[in-house]
Amino acid sequence: MKTFSLANARDLLVNKEISALELIEATLERCSRFAHLNALITPTPEQALAAAKVSDARRAKGKAGLMEGLPIAIKDMFCTEGIRTTAGSKMLENFVPTYESTVTTKLKIAGSISVGKANQDEFAMGSANNTSYYGNCINPWTSSTRSEAQLVPGGSSGGSAVAVAAGMALGATGTDTGGSIRQPASFCGITGLKPTYGRCSRWGIIAFASSLDQAGPMTQDVCSAALMLQAMAGYDAKDSTSIDIDVPNYAAALNQSFKGLRIGIAEQYQPNTLPDDIRALHQQGQDWLKAAGAEIVPISMPYTDYALPTYYIVGLAECSSNLSRYDGVRYGYRTPDASSLDDMYMRTRAEGFGSEVRRRVLLGTYVLSAGYYDAYYLRAQKVRTLIAQDFHHAFRKCDLILTSTTPSAAFAHGEKMDDPISMYLNDVFTVPASLSGLPAISIPAGLSADHLPLGLQLIGKPFDEATVLRGGKVLEDAAKFTYLSENDHE
Amino acid sequence: MSKITDIDLGGWEMVIGLEVHAQVSSASKLFSGASAAFGGKPNNHVSIVDAAMPGMLPILNEAALRCAVQTGLALKAKINTYSVFARKNYFYADLPQGYQISQYEFPIVGEGTIEITLDDGSTRTIGIERLHLEQDAGKSMHDQHPQYSFIDLNRSGVPLMEIVSKPDVRSAFEATAYVRKLANILDYIGACDVNMSQGSLRTDINLSLRRPGAEFGTRTETKNLNSLKAIRQAIEVEAWRQKVVLESGGTIDQETRLFDPVKFETRSLRSKEDAHDYRYFPDPDLLPVVISEDWIAKIQSSLPELPDQKIARFQQEFGLSAYDADVLVADQAAANFFEVVCASTTPKIAANWVIVELFGRLNKTDLSISDSPVSAQGLAELLALLEKDTISGRTAKDVLDTMFSTGKSATEIVKKQGLEQVSDTSAIGAIIDEVIASNPGQVQQFRDGNERLLGWFVGQVMRQSGGKANPSIVNQLLKQNL
Numbered sequence: 023m024k025t026f027s028l029a030n031a032r033d034l035l036v037n038k039e040i041s042a043l044e045l046i047e048a049t050l051e052r053c054s055r056f057a058h059l060n061a062l063i064t065p066t067p068e069q070a071l072a073a074a075k076v077s078d079a080r081r082a083k084g085k086a087g088l089m090e091g092l093p094i095a096i097k098d099m100f101c102t103e104g105i106r107t108t109a110g111s112k113m114l115e116n117f118v119p120t121y122e123s124t125v126t127t128k129l130k131i132a133g134s135i136s137v138g139k140a141n142q143d144e145f146a147m148g149s150a151n152n153t154s155y156y157g158n159c160i161n162p163w164t165s166s167t168r169s170e171a172q173l174v175p176g177g178s179s180g181g182s183a184v185a186v187a188a189g190m191a192l193g194a195t196g197t198d199t200g201g202s203i204r205q206p207a208s209f210c211g212i213t214g215l216k217p218t219y220g221r222c223s224r225w226g227i228i229a230f231a232s233s234l235d236q237a238g239p240m241t242q243d244v245c246s247a248a249l250m251l252q253a254m255a256g257y258d259a260k261d262s263t264s265i266d267i268d269v270p271n272y273a274a275a276l277n278q279s280f281k282g283l284r285i286g287i288a289e290q291y292q293p294n295t296l297p298d299d300i301r302a303l304h305q306q307g308q309d310w311l312k313a314a315g316a317e318i319v320p321i322s323m324p325y326t327d328y329a330l331p332t333y334y335i336v337g338l339a340e341c342s343s344n345l346s347r348y349d350g351v352r353y354g355y356r357t358p359d360a361s362s363l364d365d366m367y368m369r370t371r372a373e374g375f376g377s378e379v380r381r382r383v384l385l386g387t388y389v390l391s392a393g394y395y396d397a398y399y400l401r402a403q404k405v406r407t408l409i410a411q412d413f414h415h416a417f418r419k420c421d422l423i424l425t426s427t428t429p430s431a432a433f434a435h436g437e438k439m440d441d442p443i444s445m446y447l448n449d450v451f452t453v454p455a456s457l458s459g460l461p462a463i464s465i466p467a468g469l470s471a472d473h474l475p476l477g478l479q480l481i482g483k484p485f486d487e488a489t490v491l492r493g494g495k496v497l498e499d500a501a502k503f504t505y506l507s508e509n510d511h512e
Numbered sequence: 513m514s515k516i517t518d519i520d521l522g523g524w525e526m527v528i529g530l531e532v533h534a535q536v537s538s539a540s541k542l543f544s545g546a547s548a549a550f551g552g553k554p555n556n557h558v559s560i561v562d563a564a565m566p567g568m569l570p571i572l573n574e575a576a577l578r579c580a581v582q583t584g585l586a587l588k589a590k591i592n593t594y595s596v597f598a599r600k601n602y603f604y605a606d607l608p609q610g611y612q613i614s615q616y617e618f619p620i621v622g623e624g625t626i627e628i629t630l631d632d633g634s635t636r637t638i639g640i641e642r643l644h645l646e647q648d649a650g651k652s653m654h655d656q657h658p659q660y661s662f663i664d665l666n667r668s669g670v671p672l673m674e675i676v677s678k679p680d681v682r683s684a685f686e687a688t689a690y691v692r693k694l695a696n697i698l699d700y701i702g703a704c705d706v707n708m709s710q711g712s713l714r715t716d717i718n719l720s721l722r723r724p725g726a727e728f729g730t731r732t733e734t735k736n737l738n739s740l741k742a743i744r745q746a747i748e749v750e751a752w753r754q755k756v757v758l759e760s761g762g763t764i765d766q767e768t769r770l771f772d773p774v775k776f777e778t779r780s781l782r783s784k785e786d787a788h789d790y791r792y793f794p795d796p797d798l799l800p801v802v803i804s805e806d807w808i809a810k811i812q813s814s815l816p817e818l819p820d821q822k823i824a825r826f827q828q829e830f831g832l833s834a835y836d837a838d839v840l841v842a843d844q845a846a847a848n849f850f851e852v853v854c855a856s857t858t859p860k861i862a863a864n865w866v867i868v869e870l871f872g873r874l875n876k877t878d879l880s881i882s883d884s885p886v887s888a889q890g891l892a893e894l895l896a897l898l899e900k901d902t903i904s905g906r907t908a909k910d911v912l913d914t915m916f917s918t919g920k921s922a923t924e925i926v927k928k929q930g931l932e933q934v935s936d937t938s939a940i941g942a943i944i945d946e947v948i949a950s951n952p953g954q955v956q957q958f959r960d961g962n963e964r965l966l967g968w969f970v971g972q973v974m975r976q977s978g979g980k981a982n983p984s985i986v987n988q989l990l991k992q993n994l
Contacts, residue, residue, distance in 0.1 A: 101567045114566065121560060123567060226567040232796035261569050262798050340796055343599050346610020347564040351663065363661075367603050390601070390791035399793060 042091025087133030123226025141181030151180025176206030201452025208477025342386025543570030589624025
């Protein structure tokens with residue numbers, strides 16, 4: 023079966039060309055066929071089939087929601103009532119929430135149907151979906167030069183990206199802290215949108231770094247991303263950092279003219295080390311946007327180089343505190359043999375967390391420690407402000423900023439494992455927008471030298487997801503990216 | 513200037529700073545909608561936020577914020593329009609999040625003052641360093657099971673105000689006066705129920721010794737005292753310990769100590785080296801709290817009469833002495849009681865009866881004013897009888913005793929026991945005639961100039977009247993007839 027996008031499927035359902043049950047059955051069939059990609063930690067086929075019947079009945083009564091009957095995958099960071107939620111960690115192997123996150127509640131209310139909980143890096147810490155306690159997730163794409171190598175899907179929302187790329191779901195929720203939606207979207211040849219910080223509620227999403235985490239849609243195309251964001255976005259009184267601001271009609275915004283929009287290009291996003299194919303695609307992206315009527319404007323982002331270290335200090339400081347609650351006392355993993363309270367803490371956390379999580383908790387604890395706080399955390403917060411100012415100044419001159427999403431295409435599992443820094447460098451183009459809370463999208467725009475997907479990133483003004491999506495649509499239309507179907511490994 | 517403490521420290525001066533943790537009177541917790549009520553079955557007042565379930569987020573309880581601002585205004589303190597909640601990170605089994613949400617660099621309330629009255633009637637001003645809001649932790653129970661500790665999270669997340677004094681306190685007396693006054697103010701504005709035995713007011717004592725005028729010495733912190741008596745004892749015990757150490761050439765370690773009221777000693781809980789590194793940082797789940805001057809002004813204008821204002825009013829309006837006003841105002845219930853009695857009675861008499869007669873009886877029976885078997889209206893009724901000369905002062909005290917033990921009204925008791933005072937001059941005159949007639953010797957002595965005998969005659973007449981004769985009429989008639 024050749025897959026179609028979320029937005030296409032919606033039209034088919036609305037026109038009654040297919041039923042939700044047929045769509046879910048076909049999707050579940052693909053979930054089984056591509057089970058080896060390990061995209062889902064906890065598949066929920068029975069619940070999906072039951073929900074499909076209910077959905078068809080609802081549509082028959084004329085009560086269809088915005089995403090009625092559409093199959094999606096839910097990243098395992100989202101707490102789902104009655105369905106195990108692991109965050110990719112042994113720590114939460116048997117954790118079944120009694121509550122449903124705000125975003126997944128909204129998606130349910132819109133009528134969408136979950137096919138399962140998607141694999142991810144443990145507690146969203148990783149860029150290759152190789153830190154999951156539930157095993158590596160595999161990119162469905164393979165390199166033209168090394169066809170035997172299993173490639174990483176990117177991370178941390180690797181399972182979500184693979185599910186969409188392989189048609190195991192037509193959309194998926196992701197969470198993006200420093201690039202966790204955009205980078206796997208780029209590696210898997212799909213569209214991934216990180217909305218403005220505060221656009222989607224964080225309530226019920228397992229926290230990694232509270233001031234950076236943001237939920238967003240991962241879909242095959244821009245229309246689908248607009249549709250899914252429409253269902254996910256909105257103010258939530260249960261999240262103090264969610265912003266009470268109107269949610270525009272994103273689908274309508276896609277059709278508005280692109281003429282006269284100013285696209286900022288910053289030299290700081292094109293380091294000399296950038297591979298030729300990525301550099302060329304970036305130039306191609308500029309040309310496409312120009313052809314659509316946009317004006318290309320040079321901008322300067324002098325603090326870009328400091329974004330990555332700043333991100334790793336702020337994010338890790340927050341994660342070291344956020345993960346303190348996993349102590350074996352109330353829920354989750356507890357070591358079977360402990361001699362004292364302190365011993366229980368140490369064993370539980372040493373046994374329950376994987377090595378990358380332990381590394382980040384240790385680093386985060388260090389940067390907050392007495393005597394180091396000023397030098398690291400406080401300084402990083404000041405630099406964060408400067409990075410945000412870079413964007414603020416830039417957006418006086420332009421409406422969107424175009425960059426590459428990642429400095430490379432997908433690499434093989436096993437690579438970059440012994441050097442965490444080179445792994446962290448995957449996020450070099452995505453973290454500045456995260457630190458500044460800005461909306462950003464990755465659009466599959468071309469192929470690398472070895473025929474792997476490459477993404478282009480558009481960064482927008484705060485709460486201007488509409489323009490970001492519109493720009494994404496221009497790139498998508500121009501790129502005519504060939505989705506997985508031709509590269510469909512079975 | 514300050515009172516010398518009850519113990520003789522041989523020239524050492526105490527330097528004390530107090531941290532009072534006051535539980536905010538609020539129906540719900542600081543960051544969740546769960547009930548903040550005291551007690552309840554273990555873990556019955558716990559929301560998924562309080563239990564720190566994954567993905568839960570705190571939402572600031574505005575009522576608690578309001579209480580903190582109110583308290584700050586009552587302490588004449590600076591209210592900060594910008595304040596920040598920070599995480600204080602440490603692991604403990606009854607701390608579900610692994611951090612306590614508190615305020616660190618930017619508290620809601622800045623510097624203020626509290627005026628305390630010393631026992632010579634003079635006043636002293638103790639500085640307030642700051643007031644901030646924070647969550648309480650849960651409770652660990654170590655006596656429920658041979659192998660396990662049990663955790664009760666009912667208290668987890670309950671809003672506390674931590675009120676930190678400057679190191680201005682110089683004696684145990686001042687420390688208790690400070691805590692009493694603070695409790696008094698909190699009670700007046702309704703910010704805290706000040707029930708010390710239920711833990712709604714807990715005090716940490718920072719104490720060091722120095723030679724007067726010298727630099728501050730190294731201090732210790734004695735934690736978690738929940739009665740005025742414990743505060744006084746802990747200060748005296750710890751000051752004495754420090755004196756002994758210093759005089760034997762030792763040094764004081766900066767450490768946290770616990771007071772043991774049974775062994776009457778303080779014990780080291782943890783040293784500075786073992787102190788937690790709390791790794792404070794602003795809580796990214798909560799935005800900075802920005803409040804408007806308008807909101808503060810609104811709270812200011814809705815503040816009730818505060819203790820100092822009431823003391824001044826009682827002196828001006830009712831002519832009470834500073835001492836009487838102070839004693840009455842020190843307990844809001846007593847002040848309210850007094851005002852009811854006072855409405856129909858001469859204020860000074862009302863004050864005297866409330867302070868001396870009623871408080872005396874309450875103290876003896878270990879009752880608080882709110883448990884008084886005699887109501888304010890009841891006492892007012894009794895004093896009306898006294899002021900109308902229906903009963904004598906002596907009789908009134910006996911009637912109060914009966915009211916106290918039976919709960920009956922003064923009028924009822926007086927009527928039933930026939931205690932009305934006799935002011936009828938002819939009836940009293942008849943008794944006087946009889947007393948004069950039967951004591952010719954004493955009459956002669958009086959007429960010869962022994963005026964002291966007048967009292968003896970008064971006594972005789974009073975006894976014959978069964979104590980009911982109006983003493984001033986007896987006096988007057990005796991003088992005429994003798």
